[in-house]
Amino acid sequence: MTHRLWSCLALAACLPAPAQASGVIRGVLQASVSADAPAAADPYPGRAGSLPGNHGVPHGRPEDAVVWVEHVSPAADSAAATLARNAAAPKLAQKNQSFVPRVLPIATGTTVDFPNFDPIFHNVFSLSPIKRFDLGKYPRGQSRRITFGKTGLVNVFCDIHSNMAAFILVLPHHVFTQPDGAGRFALPPLPHGRYLLRVWHPDLPTLEREVEVPANGDVTVDLAY
Numbered sequence: 001m002t003h004r005l006w007s008c009l010a011l012a013a014c015l016p017a018p019a020q021a022s023g024v025i026r027g028v029l030q031a032s033v034s035a036d037a038p039a040a041a042d043p044y045p046g047r048a049g050s051l052p053g054n055h056g057v058p059h060g061r062p063e064d065a066v067v068w069v070e071h072v073s074p075a076a077d078s079a080a081a082t083l084a085r086n087a088a089a090p091k092l093a094q095k096n097q098s099f100v101p102r103v104l105p106i107a108t109g110t111t112v113d114f115p116n117f118d119p120i121f122h123n124v125f126s127l128s129p130i131k132r133f134d135l136g137k138y139p140r141g142q143s144r145r146i147t148f149g150k151t152g153l154v155n156v157f158c159d160i161h162s163n164m165a166a167f168i169l170v171l172p173h174h175v176f177t178q179p180d181g182a183g184r185f186a187l188p189p190l191p192h193g194r195y196l197l198r199v200w201h202p203d204l205p206t207l208e209r210e211v212e213v214p215a216n217g218d219v220t221v222d223l224a225y
Helices: 003-014 074-085
Strands: 025-030 066-069 093-095 098-100 103-107 110-115 122-126 133-138 143-148 152-157 165-171 184-186 193-200 207-213 219-224
Touching (some): 025 193, 066 165, 133 143, 207 219
Parallel strands (some): 025 219
Antiparallel strands (some): 093 098
């Protein structure tokens, strides 16, 4: 091997690897919103521990869905994690005697804050095997936090108000999103390849679709229940 060839190989080794082409999976999820779920009857109406009014939550809203793909590359996960770090820290708030948002998707290892914005006490707990916890009762202006280290679904409740329920879906990576109120969604960029797209919803069946991300450009996937 000549000295010239060795020099070329050494130079190539020092150069950065070419950027891998990527595309975005985007689309619209169509779902039918049902009437408010009936709020549990309060045996002590007007008590200081409850807020007036009906605190039922509409079911079937597209924004309660979680859209993600399985088996992403470490590079794609790292890029999506960078985007997540630039966004607001995840919170599951207690507001108007409800959990807001109703559904919170996170990646493993994420810490979630649970602030109380109501003028009454709340309690936050879960008996889910993925993460069992009880944050106790605390008033407005206080918050608690929990780190979630295992994948799976965590059901969250308040032991003071039986109408309050939420869902934390812990995923193995950061390539996920939630639709907006019109059902529009867009995942973080992914390298060219074939992926299994999944949609989870607390009120509706799970959807799956195989999707090919092209070498250049995005792909549109419309989904409907």
